[in-house]
Amino acid sequence: xxxxxxxxxxxxxxxxxxxxxxxxxxxxxxxxxxxxxxxxxxxxxxxxxxxxxxxxxxxxxxxxxxxxxxxxxxxxxxxxxxxxxxxxxxxxxxxxxxxxxxxxxxxxxxxxxxxxxxxxxxxxxxxxxxxxxxxxxxxxxxxxxxxxxxxxxxxxxxxxxxxxxxxxxxxxxxxxxxxxxxxxxxxxxxxxxxxxxxxxxxxxxxxxxxxxxxxxxxxxxxxxxxxxxxxxxxxxxxxxxxxxxxxxxxxxxxxxxxxxxxxxxxxxxxxxxxxxxxxxxxxxxxxxxxxxxxx
Amino acid sequence: xxxxxxxxxxxxxxxxxxxxxxxxxxxxxxxxxxxxxxxxxxxxxxxxxxxxxxxxxxxxxxxxxxxxxxxxxxxxxxxxxxxxxxxxxxxxxxxxxxxxxxxxxxxxxxxxxxxxxxxxxxxxxxxxxxxxxxxxxxxxxxxxxxxxxxxxxxxxxxxxxxxxxxxxxxxxxxxxxxxxxxxxxxxxxxxxxxxxxxxxxxxxxxxxxxxxxxxxxxxxxxxxxxxxxxxxxxxxxxxxxxxxxxxxxxxxxxxxxxxxxxxxxxxxxxxxxxxxxxxxxxxxxxxxxxxxxxx
Amino acid sequence: xxxxxxxxxxxxxxxxxxxxxxxxxxxxxxxxxxxxxxxxxxxxxxxxxxxxxxxxxxxxxxxxxxxxxxxxxxxxxxxxxxxxxxxxxxxxxxxxxxxxxxxxxxxxxxxxxxxxxxxxxxxxxxxxxxxxxxxxxxxxxxxxxxxxxxxxxxxxxxxxxxxxxxxxxxxxxxxxxxxxxxxxxxxxxxxxxxxxxxxxxxxxxxxxxxxxxxxxxxxxxxxxxxxxxxxxxxxxxxxxxxxxxxxxxxxxxxxxxxxxxxxxxxxxxxxxxxxxxxxxxxxxxxxxxxxxxxx
Numbered sequence: 088x089x090x091x092x093x094x095x096x097x098x099x100x101x102x103x104x105x106x107x108x109x110x111x112x113x114x115x116x117x118x119x120x121x122x123x124x125x126x127x128x129x130x131x132x133x134x135x136x137x138x139x140x141x142x143x144x145x146x147x148x149x150x151x152x153x154x155x156x157x158x159x160x161x162x163x164x165x166x167x168x169x170x171x172x173x174x175x176x177x178x179x180x181x182x183x184x185x186x187x188x189x190x191x192x193x194x195x196x197x198x199x200x201x202x203x204x205x206x207x208x209x210x211x212x213x214x215x216x217x218x219x220x221x222x223x224x225x226x227x228x229x230x231x232x233x234x235x236x237x238x239x240x241x242x243x244x245x246x247x248x249x250x251x252x253x254x255x256x257x258x259x260x261x262x263x264x265x266x267x268x269x270x271x272x273x274x275x276x277x278x279x280x281x282x283x284x285x286x287x288x289x290x291x292x293x294x295x296x297x298x299x300x301x302x303x304x305x306x307x308x309x310x311x312x313x314x315x316x317x318x319x320x321x322x323x324x325x326x327x328x329x330x331x332x333x334x335x336x337x338x339x340x341x342x343x344x345x346x347x348x349x350x351x352x353x354x355x356x357x358x359x360x361x362x363x364x365x366x367x368x369x370x371x372x373x374x375x376x377x378x379x380x381x382x
Numbered sequence: 383x384x385x386x387x388x389x390x391x392x393x394x395x396x397x398x399x400x401x402x403x404x405x406x407x408x409x410x411x412x413x414x415x416x417x418x419x420x421x422x423x424x425x426x427x428x429x430x431x432x433x434x435x436x437x438x439x440x441x442x443x444x445x446x447x448x449x450x451x452x453x454x455x456x457x458x459x460x461x462x463x464x465x466x467x468x469x470x471x472x473x474x475x476x477x478x479x480x481x482x483x484x485x486x487x488x489x490x491x492x493x494x495x496x497x498x499x500x501x502x503x504x505x506x507x508x509x510x511x512x513x514x515x516x517x518x519x520x521x522x523x524x525x526x527x528x529x530x531x532x533x534x535x536x537x538x539x540x541x542x543x544x545x546x547x548x549x550x551x552x553x554x555x556x557x558x559x560x561x562x563x564x565x566x567x568x569x570x571x572x573x574x575x576x577x578x579x580x581x582x583x584x585x586x587x588x589x590x591x592x593x594x595x596x597x598x599x600x601x602x603x604x605x606x607x608x609x610x611x612x613x614x615x616x617x618x619x620x621x622x623x624x625x626x627x628x629x630x631x632x633x634x635x636x637x638x639x640x641x642x643x644x645x646x647x648x649x650x651x652x653x654x655x656x657x658x659x660x661x662x663x664x665x666x667x668x669x670x671x672x673x674x675x676x677x
Numbered sequence: 678x679x680x681x682x683x684x685x686x687x688x689x690x691x692x693x694x695x696x697x698x699x700x701x702x703x704x705x706x707x708x709x710x711x712x713x714x715x716x717x718x719x720x721x722x723x724x725x726x727x728x729x730x731x732x733x734x735x736x737x738x739x740x741x742x743x744x745x746x747x748x749x750x751x752x753x754x755x756x757x758x759x760x761x762x763x764x765x766x767x768x769x770x771x772x773x774x775x776x777x778x779x780x781x782x783x784x785x786x787x788x789x790x791x792x793x794x795x796x797x798x799x800x801x802x803x804x805x806x807x808x809x810x811x812x813x814x815x816x817x818x819x820x821x822x823x824x825x826x827x828x829x830x831x832x833x834x835x836x837x838x839x840x841x842x843x844x845x846x847x848x849x850x851x852x853x854x855x856x857x858x859x860x861x862x863x864x865x866x867x868x869x870x871x872x873x874x875x876x877x878x879x880x881x882x883x884x885x886x887x888x889x890x891x892x893x894x895x896x897x898x899x900x901x902x903x904x905x906x907x908x909x910x911x912x913x914x915x916x917x918x919x920x921x922x923x924x925x926x927x928x929x930x931x932x933x934x935x936x937x938x939x940x941x942x943x944x945x946x947x948x949x950x951x952x953x954x955x956x957x958x959x960x961x962x963x964x965x966x967x968x969x970x971x972x
Contacts, residue, residue, distance in 0.1 A: 176928050177919055182948050185916065190949075211945055217512075217807075217924025224928075233957040316958040317908050318612050322640045326480065329472055333925060334512025335628060338471050338519075339640040345912045345929040345955035355506055358477050359485075365640035367528040367611040512807075613907050617935045621775065624767055629807025630923060633766050633814075634935040650801055653772050654780075660935035662823040662906040 098128050121276045123239035142298030145289025148242025152258045155213035155249040164201040174229035178206035187229035220251040220260035222349045223310035268310040271321040292373035299378035307352045313342035327360040357382040393423050416571045418534035437593030440584025443537025447553045450508035450544040459496040469524035473501035482524035515546040515555035517644045518605035563605040566616035587668035594673035602647045608637035622655040652677040688718050711866045713829035732888030735879025738832025742848045745803035745839040754791040764819035768796035777819035810841040810850035812939045813900035858900040861911035882963035889968030897942045903932035912955040917946045947972040
């Protein structure tokens with residue numbers, strides 16, 4: 088289960104600085120700040136250099152990128168105040184590396200302890216025959232999963248089909264210019280009270296998510312994921328452009344909790360456009376942002 | 383962005399006559415009537431001849447039909463008492479023709495004013511490689527979108543793959559005999575009160591939608607759309623026949639708010655059949671109608 | 678509509694023994710038992726030998742298996758205390774054999790009466806071009822459908838593509854080693870009270886469903902179905918393995934009420950794994966079980 092550590096990521100988790108997740112842009116003069124927990128990534132074990140974290144990632148943890156045939160090793164150091172884990176979707180792992188269900192060595196990582204997860208990116212972790220050249224998988228903490236997901240302990244893995252990687256050192260797919268990831272999820276910040284339900288994209292609400300910027304004619308992959316509970320049925324809608332979703336042409340893609348799907352767009356109209364959930368009450372509650380297509 | 387006005391529609395909107403949307407068939411002796419707003423279509427700018435509106439369209443606005451390569455021009459005259467717009471899904475438009483978000487010339491059309499929208503039906507507005515020969519897109523008002531959608535300001539655009547149109551003057555696809563459209567949506571008529579939630583197909587409830595009539599062996603395209611809020615997860619079910627849904631054989635198709643999908647049926651059993659949402663509480667609340675397959 | 682009774686099943690229904698559906702594993706010392714109704718199958722009209730009912734089927738009625746071209750005949754004897762029927766999805770039937778809507782001879786079978794349903798498995802009941810070699814259809818009672826579904830009167834039909842059956846006497850598909858079926862549904866046992874909502878897989882909750890056992894490298898088909906109401910949006914998630922879902926690689930499959938979809942898995946990691954709904958509140962409410970991949 089080792090490829091010589093080709094794709095090795097050093098991750099540590101810590102209680103984050105107060106985050107903008109709960110800030111309601113319209114409520115001027117009074118800021119509501121909710122503390123979130125986040126996965127923070129470093130380039131190596133010295134934990135001195137942060138992994139690049141594009142603005143549009145919001146509260147998401149680092150996006151791990153691999154090619155079918157790789158092995159991912161993540162050294163996870165829990166700098167928070169509670170037991171946590173990392174449980175990946177899609178990867179090949181044994182019980183020690185499942186990071187879930189109080190079963191196996193990696194199921195519970197206590198505060199200030201660390202564990203190195205080994206996840207094999209086998210062919211069953213890669214794109215299916217009708218998938219595009221790269222697909223997305225969620226990872227999240229899974230000690231008390233529903234609580235930890237709501238705290239913000241969520242990230243994604245992107246797997247490129249073998250032969251479609253740009254080069255031996257760059258696992259991104261060569262047939263697209265840019266890859267964006269969007270998490271549609273209602274964070275529950277005040278124990279189920281309506282006013283504490285934060286309808287977010289990557290943890291940001293009411294247009295506070297920035298950085299989705301691309302240009303005319305680019306090939307753009309959108310990796311769409313969702314999490315949450317019974318009301319987290321979301322319909323991702325882009326204004327101005329359409330996407331190809333497994334051979335279906337649309338501008339609305341349906342996701343439910345833990346859905347993971349990847350679609351492709353070639354922007355054909357420049358401007359500042361909306362990206363929002365098309366469920367009426369979600370859109371009104373802030374599940375919306377602006378994104379840009381430069382001429 | 384002009385094809386010489388080949389597909390030009392003159393549309394005006396007006397506050398409609400009282401509509402049957404809220405009539406509960408079982409509540410004899412007492413009719414509950416809710417006023418809806420509707421898009422009304424005319425054959426030309428004289429606004430003297432109404433576009434054909436088959437009975438099964440219910441409260442839906444006119445169905446615009448185009449072929450990839452066409453340009454759609456809609457002269458929209460707002461005869462209602464509030465600012466409105468027309469925002470199309472899927473089409474290629476610039477900001478002036480987006481009809482949304484208070485941005486651009488067509489974003490807000492005041493009462494008794496008009497605006498001509500130009501929408502280009504480019505290849506990214508047409509069927510994808512796994513789509514059938516025609517696909518459906520929604521259009522709706524988008525000044526205060528959630529309110530106006532609930533008022534009934536909803537219609538559809540159908541786009542036929544280039545080369546699959548019947549003739550230069552008939553954009554309908556030549557491999558199907560009939561095209562039906564069904565909107566699954568819960569209209570909210572009494573400010574969220576349970577009794578005001580009208581679980582409708584094309585704005586009609588408890589079997590009040592009529593006109594879905596076809597024959598044995600016909601090739602029938604069903605264009606399915608939905609709108610609404612968090613409870614508008616619908617499962618469209620036909621009795622007696624099955625459909626082909628992007629290569630999947632089924633008799634239940636899932637839609638969420640703003641889903642747009644097109645499936646094909648060849649009726650193989652004659653009779654009067656139910657078409658209904660298979661969500662138990664929606665079915666009981668009236669989201670059901672009868673349709674006919676003649677021998 | 679007869680193939681000489683090749684696939685003829687004798688089914689009778691009776692009020693079942695108290696069932697485990699409502700037993701909450703954690704609530705020790707106090708068992709909550711809810712009575713369910715079930716379809717019970719016999720090998721022939723003598724009703725002496727029960728059809729095999731693997732443990733993992735839980736409260737599901739017998740799984741009927743056929744090949745495109747077959748005719749299914751079911752002699753249904755209602756041994757319960759209320760009028761019932763059998764309504765199949767997908768099959769070719771006339772009004773007498775629809776088993777629904779108070780219309781036709783088989784629409785209502787009174788207590789202690791019987792009716793023989795004839796359902797033709799035509800090509801439109803079989804897998805579509807993008808479906809795997811076998812697909813699943815629901816059947817359920819449809820006199821007062823929503824009540825009877827909640828009572829447990831639910832079963833499945835599996836149809837194999839012509840030419841993919843193992844032999845003339847074994848309709849199971851030859852390209853898979855095992856077929857499992859999973860119904861995701863919230864049974865409503867105490868008139869909508871939260872505590873009576875039993876979030877179940879095949880009618881079992883909190884790990885009480887047993888019998889999903891397979892081995893490394895087997896070809897396993899999972900037939901996934903759902904039923905219920907507006908909150909029955911479920912996301913079926915397997916730990917440890919992935920599935921191929923109409924060419925899409927994933928480990929989470931979305932279902933809504935009456936969804937029917939079939940996916941294929943080749944287990945690649947041994948162990949005891951979770952199968953659960955990934956909707957947070959459903960998972961916490963017991964919609965989860967363990968399954969095994971033997972080395």
